[in-house]
Amino acid sequence: LPWQRRSSNHFKPxxxxxxxxxxxxxxxxxxxxxxxxxxxxxxxxxYQGIRCDQFLPKTDSILSDPSEHTIxxxxxx
Numbered sequence: 001l002p003w004q005r006r007s008s009n010h011f012k013p014x015x016x017x018x019x020x021x022x023x024x025x026x027x028x029x030x031x032x033x034x035x036x037x038x039x040x041x042x043x044x045x046x047y048q049g050i051r052c053d054q055f056l057p058k059t060d061s062i063l064s065d066p067s068e069h070t071i072x073x074x075x076x077x
Contacts, residue, residue: 014039026052 014028
């Protein structure tokens with residue numbers, strides 16, 4: 001993970017008791033600042049938000065081929 005490769009001690013894994021802070025398989029880490037430690041999440045693909053609680057659909061599933069969604073409007077008399 002990019003935050004683990006830094007040489008600084010500002011990024012640390014969350015304590016065992018805080019591992020459930022991130023949802024949907026997100027990884028919890030702590031950033032040490034002058035005002036104290038702050039929990040953050042690295043979300044898995046398909047999720048976003050402070051705690052990885054928002055589903056982010058893939059754009060290819062939203063922008064599918066419109067020809068697959070045609071409606072037959074033929075009227076027979």
